[in-house]
Amino acid sequence: MKNFLYLISFVVLLLQTGTDENSFVAENVQYAADKYQKLIKAADSTKNRFPRTCNEAGDLLSTDMYDWTSGFFPGSLWYLYEATKDTSFQTAAIKWTDYLEPLKTFKDHHDLGFMMYNSFGNAFRITGDERYKSIVVESARSLSSRFSPVTGSIKSWNSFKSWGGEGVYTFPVIIDNLMNLELLFFASNHTGDSSFRKMAVSHALQTMKNHVRKDYSSFHVVCYNPQTGKVEARETGQGYANNSTWSRGQAWGIYGFTMCYRETRDPRFLKTALGMANYFIAQINKQEDKIPFWDFNANEKGYEPGKNSYANKVSIKYRDASAAAIAASALLELSRFADKKQAALYVENAKELLHLLSGGIYRSDDVKTGNFLLGKSVGSIPHKVEINVPLVYADYYFIEAMMRYQTLLKENKTNPD
Ligand code: GLY
Numbered sequence: 001m002k003n004f005l006y007l008i009s010f011v012v013l014l015l016q017t018g019t020d021e022n023s024f025v026a027e028n029v030q031y032a033a034d035k036y037q038k039l040i041k042a043a044d045s046t047k048n049r050f051p052r053t054c055n056e057a058g059d060l061l062s063t064d065m066y067d068w069t070s071g072f073f074p075g076s077l078w079y080l081y082e083a084t085k086d087t088s089f090q091t092a093a094i095k096w097t098d099y100l101e102p103l104k105t106f107k108d109h110h111d112l113g114f115m116m117y118n119s120f121g122n123a124f125r126i127t128g129d130e131r132y133k134s135i136v137v138e139s140a141r142s143l144s145s146r147f148s149p150v151t152g153s154i155k156s157w158n159s160f161k162s163w164g165g166e167g168v169y170t171f172p173v174i175i176d177n178l179m180n181l182e183l184l185f186f187a188s189n190h191t192g193d194s195s196f197r198k199m200a201v202s203h204a205l206q207t208m209k210n211h212v213r214k215d216y217s218s219f220h221v222v223c224y225n226p227q228t229g230k231v232e233a234r235e236t237g238q239g240y241a242n243n244s245t246w247s248r249g250q251a252w253g254i255y256g257f258t259m260c261y262r263e264t265r266d267p268r269f270l271k272t273a274l275g276m277a278n279y280f281i282a283q284i285n286k287q288e289d290k291i292p293f294w295d296f297n298a299n300e301k302g303y304e305p306g307k308n309s310y311a312n313k314v315s316i317k318y319r320d321a322s323a324a325a326i327a328a329s330a331l332l333e334l335s336r337f338a339d340k341k342q343a344a345l346y347v348e349n350a351k352e353l354l355h356l357l358s359g360g361i362y363r364s365d366d367v368k369t370g371n372f373l374l375g376k377s378v379g380s381i382p383h384k385v386e387i388n389v390p391l392v393y394a395d396y397y398f399i400e401a402m403m404r405y406q407t408l409l410k411e412n413k414t415n416p417d
Helices: 001-043 070-086 087-098 102-104 110-125 131-146 176-191 194-210 245-262 269-282 320-332 340-357 392-410
Strands: 050-054 060-063 172-174 219-223 231-235 377-379 387-389
Touching: 001 050, 001 060, 001 070, 001 087, 050 131, 050 387, 050 392, 060 070, 070 087, 070 110, 070 131, 070 387, 070 392, 087 110, 102 110, 102 131, 102 377, 110 131, 110 176, 131 176, 172 176, 172 194, 176 194, 176 245, 176 320, 194 245, 194 269, 245 269, 269 392, 320 340, 320 377, 320 392, 340 392
Parallel strands: none
Antiparallel strands: 050 060, 172 219, 219 231, 377 387
């Protein structure tokens, strides 16, 4: 009888936890929907400029469509339509997605995945409209024009100058670029042309070999010699120092290698995703509040910013809510591929990150977030831009993570033990 009562109270506790977490997700989706209704209005008054952040007064700051962040606003609108079934989000998502169509032939930088997969990719996933599919495929073709068989990689930027003034490189690849590979996998999956997939796999293997350190921390920028394919330098663009680990870069790595494993089932990608996730978790667990510092080695001995980096002038260890949101979303997907013990660890850490982001200093009336969801992200300290502000991509991955969490809760996979 006593055992039976224990069993009943355990089941009740589990059900209550599930219910609490479901209400937690529902409350956050409602919060996001309410704020994004206001953001749509603010964005509509800008004449096709894409929300990116806000100033100290909470006024919207926006970009043209060529900015790497232009796909996040339409992407979030698609997620909110999916989550709420409110057709006003669908109407806005269609409009803001269509504005981006000219980018399907854009070849000037590598961010086509962020721009076109988050917008048109989500549009196709949700509506099944073939027009969206053909635009995604054409965008993948444009991205693939930046692939070099010599370096085995997609060129990120057309040039990169070291913060320390050591060099200027013409084939830089940043770890973030992994995120654009989803566009290439999509194109192969939907056209049967395996060349896109081969480029994606080659790029991911090169990233694994050249960006990821033995302890699964990561370099931000790897510069290749375009004639020989040799690595000429390993540096940072947005991190603290060349030998440090920029937390958002580490989060892109977890997300990117998890996605590559989902698409290929190549165990090397899973091993790398797990290693990078474990490194990230070890770092945030050293902190009092687990929202990662903008760089895991900021202001530490043994790490020196280049002489031209603004990081030299910043003594506050800012947090980066965007890195937390990306990592939370990535850890939730990775939990599907990990063994039970690891899966439980990933879900638990993602859950903690989402709870932290949903309250206190990251989401409160005291923090100036304009019509964005989360405060306290960092765009780039070395460039002295967007320090401790809301960012549209933090919101996108926060909403995505909430939806992934909701799906796991529905499948009852948040407690694999
Ligand atoms: N390049 C994308 C980022 O700032 O994370």
